[in-house]
Amino acid sequence: MNDWLSYLEKYRSDKLLYERLSEGCKAAREPPSLEKTRLMNKLESSVLEAEERLEQYIEKDLSPQEAARQASEKLFLSYRYLYGMTMVETATAMSVSRDTVYRIRRRILSKRLPFD
DSSP states (O other): OOSHHHHHHHHHHHHHHHHHHHHHHHHHTSOOOHHHHHHHHHHHHHHHHHHHHHHTOSOSSOOHHHHHHHHHHHHHHIIIIISOOOHHHHHHHHTSOHHHHHHHHHHHHTSOOTTO
16 A cells, blocks of 8 residues: 555545444443454554544645645545545535546555655
8 A cells, every 4th residue: 555545545444444343332332342442442543643644744845836736635635535525525625626636636646655
């Protein structure tokens, strides 16, 4: 997994699984098993790590144009993966066209994760 989109797809599935396990434990009104607790802890740390890394998405010492480009990429990643919006919803929230959102996505796909 060496691109942001794959990394954040994993984040989204980990977060969903964590939430479902957590809700299942609350609904059962009994403490989770040791195995389930370990899985939930692992998922929670994975989710928190992804959120932290996204916060550090924008690099330092960039030209104003490149900083703006990275800010729009970070906004796209947040809307699309942290908030689970569709591409059309993301475009609307960002006040850009659908085509622009797809261009941003392609630009992100060409980048490698800085922490692999």
